[in-house]
Amino acid sequence: MSNALLLVLSAPSGCGKTTIVNRVMHNLPGLVFSVSHTTRQPRPGEVNGVHYHFVEGAVFSGIRNQQPTGFLEWAEVHGNMYGTSVEEVDKHQRAGCDVILDIDVQGAAQVRLRANPVTVFIAPPSLVELERRLRGRATENETTIAVRLNNARKELACVGAYDYLIVNDRLEDAVESLRSILIAERCRQRRAPDGQPMQWGV
Numbered sequence: 001m002s003n004a005l006l007l008v009l010s011a012p013s014g015c016g017k018t019t020i021v022n023r024v025m026h027n028l029p030g031l032v033f034s035v036s037h038t039t040r041q042p043r044p045g046e047v048n049g050v051h052y053h054f055v056e057g058a059v060f061s062g063i064r065n066q067q068p069t070g071f072l073e074w075a076e077v078h079g080n081m082y083g084t085s086v087e088e089v090d091k092h093q094r095a096g097c098d099v100i101l102d103i104d105v106q107g108a109a110q111v112r113l114r115a116n117p118v119t120v121f122i123a124p125p126s127l128v129e130l131e132r133r134l135r136g137r138a139t140e141n142e143t144t145i146a147v148r149l150n151n152a153r154k155e156l157a158c159v160g161a162y163d164y165l166i167v168n169d170r171l172e173d174a175v176e177s178l179r180s181i182l183i184a185e186r187c188r189q190r191r192a193p194d195g196q197p198m199q200w201g202v
């Protein structure tokens with residue numbers, strides 16, 4: 001059994017999750033980002049295979065139908081389909097890396113049923129500040145901003161289901177919190193189903 005961590009990160013869109021993850025990945029080795037599949041159109045600057053695997057609806061459905069080996073989880077978010085492929089997570093864990101899943105609250109609930117993830121919710125200091133950040137990023141039009149803000153209210157209601165909560169007020173503090181969570185979780189004693197500590201290699 002792999003000792004690699006599966007870190008599920010959820011946050012309302014525009015909260016700063018991508019910014020935080022990129023900074024943590026820069027100064028913590030052994031961490032990889034799971035590239036999801038989506039039917040959403042790429043934004044300017046987004047690269048296929050790096051930010052997402054951008055696929056047609058038929059391709060997405062094909063993977064979704066290959067259960068249980070297709071998607072570890074999938075969901076419709078803001079009118080588009082998103083999913084984490086089993087293969088994507090397996091390949092990184094086999095290489096001994098901790099894997100970050102940037103997924104919504106529906107996907108997080110599915111992963112909890114199939115794996116043993118560490119779950120972290122990133123919240124904005126306020127909905128007013130979330131709206132300011134979404135507008136400041138300048139990637140959405142008025143309609144998609146409204147959809148994302150409406151969804152944010154529903155997602156914030158799910159905070160209680162997560163192991164950790166980080167409020168992204170000062171960016172440096174949020175980065176340090178996520179880094180600290182990962183370092184602590186790497187030191188946590190993993191327990192086998194019979195309650196015994198798992199092998200640690202000496």
Ligand code: ADP
Pocket residue numbers: 011012013014015016017018019020133134136137168169170171172
């Ligand atoms: P997400 O990945 O959650 O959708 P982003 O990382 O794209 O969000 O961040 C949305 C916008 O908010 C970006 O313009 C980013 O620079 C900005 N941002 C992120 N964290 C903070 C923060 N702590 N304070 C102010 N602005 C922030």
Ligand code: 5GP
Pocket residue numbers: 010011012013036037040073074075077078082083084102103104105106107108
């Ligand atoms: P965006 O379109 O802004 O990149 O992402 C929109 C939302 O989709 C975010 O909340 C993000 O966490 C979520 N998301 C991205 N990839 C996946 C995925 O593979 N599965 C699920 N369930 N949600 C995802």
